[in-house]
Amino acid sequence: MGEFMTIPARHGRAARLTKGQSIQIINTHGSQVVDTWCFSAEDMGEFMSNEHSRPTLGRIFPVVGKPIYSNRRRPILFFAEDTSPGRHDTIIAACDDYRYGLLGCTEYHDNCTDNLHAALRAIGLRSPETPSPLNLWMNIPVGPDGATSWGEPLSKPGDYVVLRAEMDCVVAMSACPQDMLPINGRGMKPVEAHYRVVG
Ligand SMILES: [Zn+2]
Numbered sequence: 001m002g003e004f005m006t007i008p009a010r011h012g013r014a015a016r017l018t019k020g021q022s023i024q025i026i027n028t029h030g031s032q033v034v035d036t037w038c039f040s041a042e043d044m045g046e047f048m049s050n051e052h053s054r055p056t057l058g059r060i061f062p063v064v065g066k067p068i069y070s071n072r073r074r075p076i077l078f079f080a081e082d083t084s085p086g087r088h089d090t091i092i093a094a095c096d097d098y099r100y101g102l103l104g105c106t107e108y109h110d111n112c113t114d115n116l117h118a119a120l121r122a123i124g125l126r127s128p129e130t131p132s133p134l135n136l137w138m139n140i141p142v143g144p145d146g147a148t149s150w151g152e153p154l155s156k157p158g159d160y161v162v163l164r165a166e167m168d169c170v171v172a173m174s175a176c177p178q179d180m181l182p183i184n185g186r187g188m189k190p191v192e193a194h195y196r197v198v199g
Pocket of ligand 1: 035094095112113155176177178185
């Protein structure tokens with residue numbers, strides 16, 4: 001059992017998994033969105049893909065007990081456990097400096113896109129792309145007319161998900177620094193999250 005590692009508030013981390021190992025990602029304080037990516041260890045061009053998972057799963061949320069698919073339609077992770085109400089987002093792109101500019105920010109703002117690339121660099125990897133992330137605990141209600149809105153997480157402190165590697169892979173996570181919309185809770189205060197590699 002690996003030790004608990006911190007994803008510091010507003011920052012990213014990445015971890016290598018061998019096939020069969022799992023990563024437990026913990027919403028320590030209950031209201032923190034964690035943008036999550038997964039890349040094949042053998043080819044950074046193969047990665048977890050929301051666009052390819054939604055049609056196979058037939059829904060917009062990942063499903064406990066079912067795989068999550070890569071852009072080559074192969075299972076890359078298995079969604080093994082989820083103690084939260086299961087509300088995660090697969091629609092919204094990772095935040096980036098442009099996004100905060102559109103929200104009125106005039107200086108550099110920490111963002112999940114830069115956190116992804118920094119976290120990969122820290123373990124000697126690069127990705128030419130920023131794939132659409134699985135936004136753990138991000139609550140984007142979708143109305144019957146397709147309208148989306150910015151909800152607050154439905155999770156509680158200590159909720160976690162367990163993702164099992166279906167191939168040797170790298171999981172990257174960003175504790176989303178969004179502090180201009182209530183997606184990290186009404187207080188709009190990004191905080192730390194934790195993870196550990198299991199198995
Ligand atoms: Zn973000």
